[in-house]
Structure formats: structure tokens, C-alpha cells
Amino acid sequence: MIREWTSFFVAVFSLIYIYELSLFASGAKDSALALMRNPGIIAFNVLALLFTLYHAFTWFYLIGKVQPIKMGKTTSKPWQALLVNIALLLIISYAVIQILVLR
Amino acid sequence: MPKVARLHAILWGVFSLGGFIAAFLLPVSIYLVGIAYPLGLWPMAGGDPTSAILNHHHIGTLFLFVTVAGSLYHGIFRFQSTLTELGLAPAKRALEAIGYMIIIVGILVVAYSLLLLNPGVLSLP
Numbered sequence: 001m002i003r004e005w006t007s008f009f010v011a012v013f014s015l016i017y018i019y020e021l022s023l024f025a026s027g028a029k030d031s032a033l034a035l036m037r038n039p040g041i042i043a044f045n046v047l048a049l050l051f052t053l054y055h056a057f058t059w060f061y062l063i064g065k066v067q068p069i070k071m072g073k074t075t076s077k078p079w080q081a082l083l084v085n086i087a088l089l090l091i092i093s094y095a096v097i098q099i100l101v102l103r
Numbered sequence: 104m105p106k107v108a109r110l111h112a113i114l115w116g117v118f119s120l121g122g123f124i125a126a127f128l129l130p131v132s133i134y135l136v137g138i139a140y141p142l143g144l145w146p147m148a149g150g151d152p153t154s155a156i157l158n159h160h161h162i163g164t165l166f167l168f169v170t171v172a173g174s175l176y177h178g179i180f181r182f183q184s185t186l187t188e189l190g191l192a193p194a195k196r197a198l199e200a201i202g203y204m205i206i207i208v209g210i211l212v213v214a215y216s217l218l219l220l221n222p223g224v225l226s227l228p
Contacts (some may be wrong), residue, residue, distance in 0.1 A: 004185040004188070005185070007177065007178045007179075007180075007182040007185060008178070008182050008185075009178075010174050011175060011179045011182050012178075013133055013174070014174045014175035014178055014209065015205075015209065017132075017136060017171055018171060018175070018212050018213050018216070020136075020153070021153070021167070021213055021217065022216045024220060025216035033140075033151055036137060036140060036141050036151075041137070041141075042137065042138065042141050042142065045136075046137075048133050048137065049133045049134060052125065052126075052130050055122075056126035056130060059123075059126045060126065085126075088127070089126070089130070092127050092128070093130065093131035093134075096128070096131050096132075097131065097135070099159070099162070100156045100163055100166060101152060101155045101156065102146055
């Protein structure tokens with residue numbers, strides 16, 4: 001059931017960020033940034049990150065369960081898909097930070 | 104395949120794609136926008152992440168659109184079906200209607216906002 005509730009945090013964070021983007025677009029950049037500095041919003045974001053990571057890990061495990069890969073006589077296990085996808089998640093996150101934020 | 108079944112398959116396909124987006128792109132977005140920026144953690148010392156991402160024009164705009172729209176679709180789609188599993192099954196139609204309305208309005212708002220912030224996004228590179 002926890003897995004289902006991760007969708008609540010995914011949806012609400014998306015809605016908050018859409019509102020922030022609309023404030024940016026209407027020229028109210030200071031209001032948008034003040035919204036993200038609100039302690040309640042920060043606390044929600046910490047929870048949202050935890051639930052989103054839970055969503056990601058269970059999703060990766062599910063991929064390995066639903067679509068195991070056959071290599072010769074052996075078939076991949078769900079935990080192997082989990083590990084590969086966690087590594088991929090770290091690489092993608094680092095690439096996003098390097099390409100879109102630090103460069 | 105009947106039309107309704109085909110539409111159903113497409114909606115679940117988009118939901119699955121949104122699941123990948125929420126799994127791979129949303130955690131870093133939440134960290135940058137919602138935690139690193141307000142708390143001044145690495146790599147957000149000073150500037151805000153949304154402006155930094157939008158400074159990369161097309162790729163930054165595309166990243167924001169795909170991440171926010173995909174996550175919104177996935178989150179709302181799953182949440183409304185969770186509510187029906189929690190005993191709100193009689194209100195399934197109404198929940199679906201509200202859910203799709205939020206998804207459509209949300210995607211239109213994010214697309215319009217990004218278009219205003221980067222008007223050149225529709226022009227060819």
C-alpha cells in the first residue's frame with residue numbers, strides 16, 4: 001500500500017512545481033522562490049523525495065520481476081535489475097546536475 | 104482490438120512511461136528545486152535551479168516539461184485508481200474525470216509557462 005501512496009507525493013510535488021513555473025512565467029520570480037523556501041514546503045519535499053525514491057526502487061525491482069533477461073542458461077534476478085537501475089539512476093542524476101546546473 | 108480497449112492500453116502505456124520518468128528524473132528534480140536550493144546544499148550555492156536549468160534553453164526546457172508532465176500524469180493516474188481501491192469505487196467515473204481534468208490543465212499550464220519562459224523552443228535548432 002505504501003507504493004500506491006508514493007503517487008500522492010509525486011502528483012502533489014508536480015502540482016507545486018507547475019505553480020512555481022507559472023509564477024516564474026508571469027514575472028513573479030521572487031514569489032516562486034519564496035514559496036520554495038517555505039518551511040512547510042521544504043518538509044513536504046523531504047518526504048516527497050523519500051517516497052519518490054521508494055517508488056523508484058520498487059519500480060526497478062518490479063521491472064526485473066516482470067521482464068527477466070535471459071543470458072544463456074541463466075535468467076536475471078529482480079535484485080540484479082534493482083542494482084543496475086539504481087546505478088543508472090545515480091548516473092542520470094549526476095548527468096542532470098553536471099549538464100543542466102553546473103555547466 | 105476494440106477502440107475502448109485500445110485507448111485503455113494507450114493510457115496505461117503512458118502511465119508506465121510516466122513511471123520511468125518519475126523514477127529516473129523526479130528524485131534529482133525534487134532534490135535540486137525543493138531541498139538543495141532552499142537549504143543552500145550542493146550544488147545550489149546562490150542561484151536557483153529553475154533559472155539554471157532554463158539557461159540551457161531547449162534541453163533544459165524539454166527536461167522540465169518531460170519531468171513535470173510525465174510525473175503529473177503518473178502520479179494523478181495512480182492516485183485516482185488508488186482511491187477507487189480504497190472504497191471510492193462508486194465514484195470511479197467522477198474521480199477519473201477530475202483526474203484527467205487535473206492532468207490536462209496541469210500539462211497545458213506547464214507547456215504555456217515554459218513557452219513564455221523560452222519562446223524559441225518551438226523553432227528548429
